[in-house]
Amino acid sequence: MRNVKIIIMTPRINPFVISGYVSPEYFCDREAESAQLIREVCNGNNVALLSTRRMGKSGLIQHCFQKPELRDDYYTFFIDIYPTKSLREFVFALSKNILESLKPRGKRALETFLKCIHSLQAGISFDVAGNPSFNVQLGDIQYTETTLDEIFKYLAAADKPCIVAIDEFQQIATYPEKNVEALLRTYVQRCPNAHFIFAGSQRHTMGKMFTSASRPFYQSVSMMHLESIGLEEYIRFARQHFEKAGKEIESTVVRTIYERFNGITWYIQKMLNTLYAMTPQGGVCSVAMIDDALRSIVDSMKYAYTETLFRMPERQKELLIAISKAGDAESLTSGAFLQKYRLSSASSVQSATKGLLEKDYITHEQGKYRIYDQFFGVWLNENY
Numbered sequence: 001m002r003n004v005k006i007i008i009m010t011p012r013i014n015p016f017v018i019s020g021y022v023s024p025e026y027f028c029d030r031e032a033e034s035a036q037l038i039r040e041v042c043n044g045n046n047v048a049l050l051s052t053r054r055m056g057k058s059g060l061i062q063h064c065f066q067k068p069e070l071r072d073d074y075y076t077f078f079i080d081i082y083p084t085k086s087l088r089e090f091v092f093a094l095s096k097n098i099l100e101s102l103k104p105r106g107k108r109a110l111e112t113f114l115k116c117i118h119s120l121q122a123g124i125s126f127d128v129a130g131n132p133s134f135n136v137q138l139g140d141i142q143y144t145e146t147t148l149d150e151i152f153k154y155l156a157a158a159d160k161p162c163i164v165a166i167d168e169f170q171q172i173a174t175y176p177e178k179n180v181e182a183l184l185r186t187y188v189q190r191c192p193n194a195h196f197i198f199a200g201s202q203r204h205t206m207g208k209m210f211t212s213a214s215r216p217f218y219q220s221v222s223m224m225h226l227e228s229i230g231l232e233e234y235i236r237f238a239r240q241h242f243e244k245a246g247k248e249i250e251s252t253v254v255r256t257i258y259e260r261f262n263g264i265t266w267y268i269q270k271m272l273n274t275l276y277a278m279t280p281q282g283g284v285c286s287v288a289m290i291d292d293a294l295r296s297i298v299d300s301m302k303y304a305y306t307e308t309l310f311r312m313p314e315r316q317k318e319l320l321i322a323i324s325k326a327g328d329a330e331s332l333t334s335g336a337f338l339q340k341y342r343l344s345s346a347s348s349v350q351s352a353t354k355g356l357l358e359k360d361y362i363t364h365e366q367g368k369y370r371i372y373d374q375f376f377g378v379w380l381n382e383n384y
Contacts (some may be wrong), residue, residue: 015241016273021062029233030060037064040222041163046196048210051226053201054266061165075162077101080167087177088144094151099134116154119147154188155194155363165197171203185216203365228263238272249285267374298379305379322378329369
């Protein structure tokens with residue numbers, strides 16, 4: 001019988017990744033930023049990494065964690081605390097992430113952590129091979145500061161230095177517990193075996209946390225501001241990946257998208273992801289395809305946008321629509337703004353602004369208010 005060679009074709013990945021971090025191959029540039037961040041933590045410094053939302057902070061950190069100088073010589077932990085609402089939830093997320101990050105490192109890496117976390121022992125079980133599972137529930141953390149103390153004892157006693165990246169760090173300022181900043185600052189200061197990356201997207205709040213003399217973290221970090229990836233780098237990156245797939249993309253396409261979305265990484269990636277899928281092998285992605293790609297993205301989200309607007313209080317809805325029409329809105333309570341967009345009063349706008357900011361529907365940076373989700377802004381302008 002003839003031998004038949006079976007070839008299994010692996011589906012080609014869309015190279016314009018819009019969720020998580022895959023590998024260096026699909027990561028655009030950031031060479032200078034990566035070198036700076038690695039240099040800072042390797043030299044024993046803590047870092048505050050600031051940028052607008054969706055600029056790529058998380059991807060940069062995870063990219064650096066894959067570099068040999070960090071991957072081989074450090075234990076690295078990445079915790080996103082955006083969903084947390086209290087110190088207890090913060091401690092829960094931190095302890096779960098550390099255990100899950102150490103599991104692939106083997107038994108030796110886990111032993112020290114498991115010995116330190118006495119308060120959570122009942123929630124950690126082992127299978128027949130001795131692999132641990134984190135079965136702790138939020139309610140199992142009875143004494144929050146005790147568990148926090150145990151976590152930092154582990155970080156101090158680990159057999160390798162540790163790097164802990166805490167994403168959306170400004171969230172701790174909203175916790176109901178008192179003196180959370182001072183408590184964490186004390187633990188960080190007393191843990192020379194661990195270095196910290198405090199990443200945040202609310203630049204005003206983060207700036208005050210680290211530059212105000214009255215705040216516990218004052219002058220305790222090196223500050224890094226993450227700006228847009230250079231346009232020429234993005235053009236090179238896009239053309240390279242289209243060419244690998246036997247496709248082409250006009251440079252003007254990347255330039256148009258880049259300028260339309262103010263150089264914000266996630267929106268550029270999302271548009272390129274869609275355009276890549278729309279372009280057949282052997283085809284050319286042209287400027288004429290941009291509107292169709294944008295329409296496809298916005299249409300896929302219109303149900304969520306309709307529901308969001310339906311549930312929104314009337315005054316917040318009116319203000320959100322006004323901000324979307326203004327683009328970069330300033331002086332929301334001024335007579336000119338109220339009159340132009342037919343808003344009822346300065347006091348109602350002030351209250352609505354507070355609600356929209358708290359829910360992250362809008363951002364406020366450098367005196368300007370913007371719709372956080374730019375695709376939502378496109379939909380609002382088309383429908384209202």
